[in-house]
Amino acid sequence: MIKQGHKPGENPWSLSRIAALLVLAFLAATWLVPFAWSVLTSLKSEADAGASTLSLNPPDGLSFAAYRKVLSAGDIPSWAWNSLITSVAITVITVATSALAGYAFSRVNFKGKRWLYAAIIAAIIIPPQLLIVPLFRQMLAFNLVDTYWGIILPQAFAPAMVLILKRFFDQIPLELEEAARVDGASRLRVFWSVVLPLSRPILAAVAIFVFIGAWNNFLWPFIVTTDAHLMTLPVGLQTVKSAYGLQYAQNMASAILAALPLVVVFLFFQRQIIKGIATTGFGGQ
Amino acid sequence: MRKRDETLAGWAFATPFAVLFVLFLVVPAVYGLYLSFTGETLTGAGSGLIGFANYGEALTDPDMWKSLGNTLWFTVLSTIPLVVLSLALALLVNLGLPGRWLWRLSFFMPYLLASTVVVMFWSWMYNPTLGLINGVLAKFGAAPVAWLQDPKVAMLSVVITTLWWTIGFNFLLYLAALQNIPEQQFEAAAIDGAGKWRQLFSIVIPQLTPTTMLILTLQILASLKVFDQIYMLTNGGPAGKTRSIVQYIYESGFTGYRFGYSSAISYLFFALIVVVSLAQYKLINRRSAA
Numbered sequence: 001m002i003k004q005g006h007k008p009g010e011n012p013w014s015l016s017r018i019a020a021l022l023v024l025a026f027l028a029a030t031w032l033v034p035f036a037w038s039v040l041t042s043l044k045s046e047a048d049a050g051a052s053t054l055s056l057n058p059p060d061g062l063s064f065a066a067y068r069k070v071l072s073a074g075d076i077p078s079w080a081w082n083s084l085i086t087s088v089a090i091t092v093i094t095v096a097t098s099a100l101a102g103y104a105f106s107r108v109n110f111k112g113k114r115w116l117y118a119a120i121i122a123a124i125i126i127p128p129q130l131l132i133v134p135l136f137r138q139m140l141a142f143n144l145v146d147t148y149w150g151i152i153l154p155q156a157f158a159p160a161m162v163l164i165l166k167r168f169f170d171q172i173p174l175e176l177e178e179a180a181r182v183d184g185a186s187r188l189r190v191f192w193s194v195v196l197p198l199s200r201p202i203l204a205a206v207a208i209f210v211f212i213g214a215w216n217n218f219l220w221p222f223i224v225t226t227d228a229h230l231m232t233l234p235v236g237l238q239t240v241k242s243a244y245g246l247q248y249a250q251n252m253a254s255a256i257l258a259a260l261p262l263v264v265v266f267l268f269f270q271r272q273i274i275k276g277i278a279t280t281g282f283g284g285q
Numbered sequence: 286m287r288k289r290d291e292t293l294a295g296w297a298f299a300t301p302f303a304v305l306f307v308l309f310l311v312v313p314a315v316y317g318l319y320l321s322f323t324g325e326t327l328t329g330a331g332s333g334l335i336g337f338a339n340y341g342e343a344l345t346d347p348d349m350w351k352s353l354g355n356t357l358w359f360t361v362l363s364t365i366p367l368v369v370l371s372l373a374l375a376l377l378v379n380l381g382l383p384g385r386w387l388w389r390l391s392f393f394m395p396y397l398l399a400s401t402v403v404v405m406f407w408s409w410m411y412n413p414t415l416g417l418i419n420g421v422l423a424k425f426g427a428a429p430v431a432w433l434q435d436p437k438v439a440m441l442s443v444v445i446t447t448l449w450w451t452i453g454f455n456f457l458l459y460l461a462a463l464q465n466i467p468e469q470q471f472e473a474a475a476i477d478g479a480g481k482w483r484q485l486f487s488i489v490i491p492q493l494t495p496t497t498m499l500i501l502t503l504q505i506l507a508s509l510k511v512f513d514q515i516y517m518l519t520n521g522g523p524a525g526k527t528r529s530i531v532q533y534i535y536e537s538g539f540t541g542y543r544f545g546y547s548s549a550i551s552y553l554f555f556a557l558i559v560v561v562s563l564a565q566y567k568l569i570n571r572r573s574a575a
Contacts, residue, residue: 016481017382024377028391031449034406035394037417041409053415093305101302110295111288116303123310125562127510129531130551133538134317135309157305187294216399218513219531223539234401238517248409255405262397274389277454278461 042066042252049249066249067257076257078229079236086151086221086232087214093156094210095203102165103191107177120159128154132223139224150224151232155214161206168202169195205276208269212262233258321549327542339549349550351525352533353557355440359515359529360508362444367504368497371452375459376489389460393453400450400513407446408433408518433519436526443515443527450514451507455500462496463489502565509558530554 040056041049045065048058070076104110105117135154136145144150172195180190196203221232228239240254266273296303324335343349378388395403410417411432419429432442466489474484512531515521521528534554538547 017380020377020380021382024374024382024388027374027377028388031391031395033417034410034449038406038409050415053412054417054420097302097305100298104295104298108291108295108298110292110299112292113295113299116299119311120306123306125506125558126310126314126555127506127558129510129512130534130555131310131313131317132535133544133547133551134313134320136539137320137544138309138313138316153305154309157302157309159306159310162302187298191298212397216397218400219535223535234399237399237401237405248415251405252409255402259398259402262399263394266394266397274393274457274461277457 038252039256041248042256044249046247046249049247049252053248066247066253070250070253070257075228075231075236076233076240076254079231079233080258080261082148082151082230083215083233086148087211089148089152090155090214091207091211093152094158094161095207097157098161098165098206099196099199099203100191101162103169103195105162105166106169108187120162123159124163129219132219135220136223144224146225146227146230148230151221151230154224155217155220158210161210164206165199165202168199172198201272201275204269204272208265208272209276212265215262317548317551320545321552323545325543325545327544335545339546340553342546343550343553348525348528349530349533349553352521352528352530353554355526355528356509356511356530359440359444359511359527360505362440363447363508363511364501364504366444366448367452367455367508368500370448371455371500372459372493372497374452374456375463376485378456378460379463389457392456395450396453398450401517403446403450404514404517407442407449407514411442411518434523436523439519439523439527443518446514446518447508447511455504458496458500459493462493466492498569502562502569505561505565506558509561 041053043062043064043066044052044058045060045063048055048060049066052058105113139145139150139154142150144153176198177190177194180194185193215232216234217232218234218238222235222238225231225235228236231239237254237258240251321339322334322336323332324338325332374388374392378385382388398406409415413419413429413431413434416432418432422429430438433439470488470492471484474488479487510531511529512535515527515529516532516535519527521532530550531554534547534550537543537550541547
């Protein structure tokens with residue numbers, strides 16, 4: 001699938017290729033600068049961060065003081081925990097419900113299927129941002145403001161994922177299931193032991209995207225939490241930013257700590273993420 | 286009997302999803318529509334139907350039009366580079382130059398960050414006295430720029446941050462599409478004497494049309510819904526110059542406590558999104574029919 005290297009008969013170091021390489025290196029460097037500079041700032045003393053901001057060799061030297069401070073004084077560990085709990089719950093519920101529903105749409109002929117399917121397709125264009133007011137009123141009525149479930153439930157389903165999974169299930173040969181059904185296996189049994197094992201790559205891709213989306217979501221958790229102990233990482237960080245004010249090193253240390261988990265996720269699941277985007281075009285933001 | 290079993294099984298599978306879908310999407314959508322016809326506020330005062338009053342007010346509200354205008358302007362400013370530059374990056378990376386994983390990582394990494402983190406990085410970059418950008422400008426003797434405070438450049442700054450943050454997604458879509466163009470087409474074109482640039486414009490770009498359409502559709506809808514980075518970078522300022530329509534919905538609901546009014550603006554905006562989606566759908570269908 002991936003074309004590597006130059007074409008045969010072509011000079012690998014032609015002038016135009018070197019020029020292209022230089023342009024690419026320049027652009028990539030530009031893209032990496034905000035990261036690099038933030039990491040550098042986070043490793044400076046607060047005095048250096050505010051005074052010798054451009055210096056690569058700060059007078060006070062490099063230290064982890066900002067990280068120690070943020071981790072001991074701030075709420076970052078508990079926000080990270082809240083983010084982890086809610087994102088994992090959102091991912092598990094979304095993947096489970098989407099897979100079950102996707103299977104029903106793909107393989108079962110049930111009454112009401114057509115209108116339910118039409119409703120899901122129509123719902124895909126409703127931006128969740130527009131539902132914040134009625135959703136918040138609902139959460140008040142259900143007593144779910146400032147609870148984990150209040151953060152989780154409105155994010156724990158994804159019409160687009162149902163369609164993606166349905167499309168995938170459609171491609172699994174029917175014969176595989178029929179053999180198991182002839183042997184007397186129930187629908188659920190067939191789904192669990194025949195269909196799901198064949199769908200591992202797409203389930204992984206869906207799970208990764210749901211997780212990243214949930215981990216990074218700002219607007220909904222921001223609206224549904226007021227208690228600082230229940231905030232997710234992105235929401236909590238927004239309060240840190242205003243509270244620390246001029247403490248640039250601590251600001252950057254918090255940002256780097258918040259970014260780290262997803263960098264790790266990416267390094268582990270690079271191939272699934274890239275393939276997921278390439279083949280299905282889903283993502284979010 | 287058999288048919289009833291199928292229906293039972295189908296609903297058993299679909300119910301967990303359907304319950305969440307109805308409870309947290311259909312119900313709020315209908316409830317929001319109802320709210321938009323009421324004068325509902327925080328205290329519950331003014332509840333009860335008031336007809337189209339909220340819609341009438343919204344359509345004559347200069348702040349609504351201003352934030353809508355900002356949103357459309359942001360969409361134009363962000364969509365063009367997010368399509369053109371991501372294509373350019375994908376073409377460059379697809380030349381097969383060494384270091385492929387590094388390029389991919391550099392352009393895609395920011396896409397994984399939470400908006401809060403992105404904004405923390407960029408507020409620091411844009412800092413008027415200590416920021417890296419003004420620091421570098423100063424080395425070249427240029428005057429400092431108030432990136433987020435100057436009404437003339439604030440929107441541009443927001444666009445630059447958005448470009449940095451989100452380009453990786455489009456870039457990966459283009460890269461995947463490029464790799465699916467059969468190699469023989471280039472060989473055939475080369476034999477016919479077509480140069481590199483000729484190949485680019487007569488083979489590559491036409492072949493990428495479906496991808497470009499997909500990216501354009503997703504990008505326009507995503508840009509219209511912009512909120513996070515603007516809200517946190519500029520809070521809609523200076524003087525409302527960057528306030529987006531989603532921020533206006535949020536503010537009228539959660540700081541102005543006018544739930545009915547906020548819902549009415551939501552529905553007007555939703556109507557716009559439906560129109561844009563239908564227009565895009567028509568356009569794509571016409572293109573593929575032609």
